Amino acid sequence: MLELGRLVMWAAAVVAGLGVLVNTMPWLAWRRDGIAMPPGTEARWLAFALALGAAMAALHWIRGMERARNAEELRAVRGGRAFEAQAGMGWFLLMVPLAALFAFGAWAAAYKGDWGLALGSLGLLALIVLLGGEIVRQVLRPGPMLRMDDHGIDHALYGAIPWSEVVGMDLQVFRSRYSTHHTLMLGVRGAARYLRNAPPLTRWLKSRRARGGGVGALALPLDFLAKDAELVYEAARALRTRLDAPFLEHWSSRMDAREVETLLRMRNLAEESGRIVEELRALPAEDDPASLAELDLRLRAHHDRHAAAMPEIRMVMEKRAQRMKRDTRVAWILLAVLIVAIVLPLALRLLK
Numbered sequence: 001m002l003e004l005g006r007l008v009m010w011a012a013a014v015v016a017g018l019g020v021l022v023n024t025m026p027w028l029a030w031r032r033d034g035i036a037m038p039p040g041t042e043a044r045w046l047a048f049a050l051a052l053g054a055a056m057a058a059l060h061w062i063r064g065m066e067r068a069r070n071a072e073e074l075r076a077v078r079g080g081r082a083f084e085a086q087a088g089m090g091w092f093l094l095m096v097p098l099a100a101l102f103a104f105g106a107w108a109a110a111y112k113g114d115w116g117l118a119l120g121s122l123g124l125l126a127l128i129v130l131l132g133g134e135i136v137r138q139v140l141r142p143g144p145m146l147r148m149d150d151h152g153i154d155h156a157l158y159g160a161i162p163w164s165e166v167v168g169m170d171l172q173v174f175r176s177r178y179s180t181h182h183t184l185m186l187g188v189r190g191a192a193r194y195l196r197n198a199p200p201l202t203r204w205l206k207s208r209r210a211r212g213g214g215v216g217a218l219a220l221p222l223d224f225l226a227k228d229a230e231l232v233y234e235a236a237r238a239l240r241t242r243l244d245a246p247f248l249e250h251w252s253s254r255m256d257a258r259e260v261e262t263l264l265r266m267r268n269l270a271e272e273s274g275r276i277v278e279e280l281r282a283l284p285a286e287d288d289p290a291s292l293a294e295l296d297l298r299l300r301a302h303h304d305r306h307a308a309a310m311p312e313i314r315m316v317m318e319k320r321a322q323r324m325k326r327d328t329r330v331a332w333i334l335l336a337v338l339i340v341a342i343v344l345p346l347a348l349r350l351l352k
Contacts, residue, residue: 005062006063010059013052013056016048016049016051016055017048019047019048020052027041070227070230074235077239078238082150083148083232085144085225085232086144086145087145087224087225095128095135098128099125099129099132102124106122135224137199148236148239150243152166155220157198157202157221158195158220159197161194163239163240164243164245165189168247168248168251168260169233169236169251171184171185171230171233172184173229182222183219183222184232184233184236185218185220186217187215187251187253187260188216191215191217192216214260215255246264246267248263259316262309262313262315263316265309265312266309276295276298276299276302
């Protein structure tokens with residue numbers, strides 16, 4: 001209901017804003033050229049301005065209600081309640097007009113004999129229909145589009161995935177000039193098994209991330225859901241942390257399977273070392289030699305495993321360092337390109 005109210009208020013705000021703009025034009029013409037304004041312009045401008053203010057105030061109130069609802073739902077999830085999310089209406093409101101636009105564009109171009117533009121419009125229309133078909137398949141699946149509980153996460157794309165198979169997760173946010181896209185990335189053991197449940201287009205696009213039998217990345221698009229992406233991510237983390245199983249807090253989808261396995265091995269070694277230290281501290285002042293000998297054997301075995309893992313650990317550290325250097329280099333290149341794009345036109349203008 002809040003989502004519907006938000007969409008209605010956004011539509012009202014857009015209409016009111018256009019009304020303010022349209023009724024501002026006669027006033028500007030009067031100020032600039034002395035052209036008389038049509039009767040009632042001021043009243044219409046005031047009415048649209050009040051409507052715009054009311055719509056923005058309503059949107060602010062709706063956002064507050066959504067934040068309160070999200071906080072309450074997250075508390076319930078942390079208490080053990082299942083989390084469900086249905087598909088939102090935004091995808092339908094976007095896909096249908098786009099499909100109609102490209103269909104009309106293809107017809108108009110073909111009518112004028114511009115077959116290149118017509119084929120391009122038909123190609124875009126086919127892509128939208130293909131993507132829309134995948135979304136419709138997910139929406140029409142029995143049950144919610146996303147469900148999470150203490151056992152695992154069940155998404156319409158991949159089916160049910162036990163939490164024990166999830167070793168990491170990350171919320172990726174891609175911001176462009178006009179929109180923001182959210183994707184929940186899951187590090188899953190044997191990701192290729194779950195990718196087989198996805199539609200053909202998704203399998204083709206994501207096969208590289210889930211290749212092999214090790215840990216792979218599965219992407220869950222969150223923008224099609226009727227719930228906030230941050231809420232979905234926090235709920236997923238809350239439910240996953242309830243399970244006592246290996247989990248990487250700082251997992252990244254850029255890690256390969258070997259890197260993930262090495263980091264999990266490091267984590268297990270650190271936990272084992274902590275347990276041994278706690279047992280040593282808990283020993284009485286005068287303990288029997290058998291217990292001390294057993295702990296000594298465990299310490300030696302732990303040291304041997306740690307020494308055997310060191311080459312892999314160094315490899316992981318080197319990979320991370322190389323990745324950071326590469327990211328830094330790319331950032332500097334982008335910054336240089338941006339500076340050139342800004343400075344060069346100014347320099348050319350000054351030289352004229």
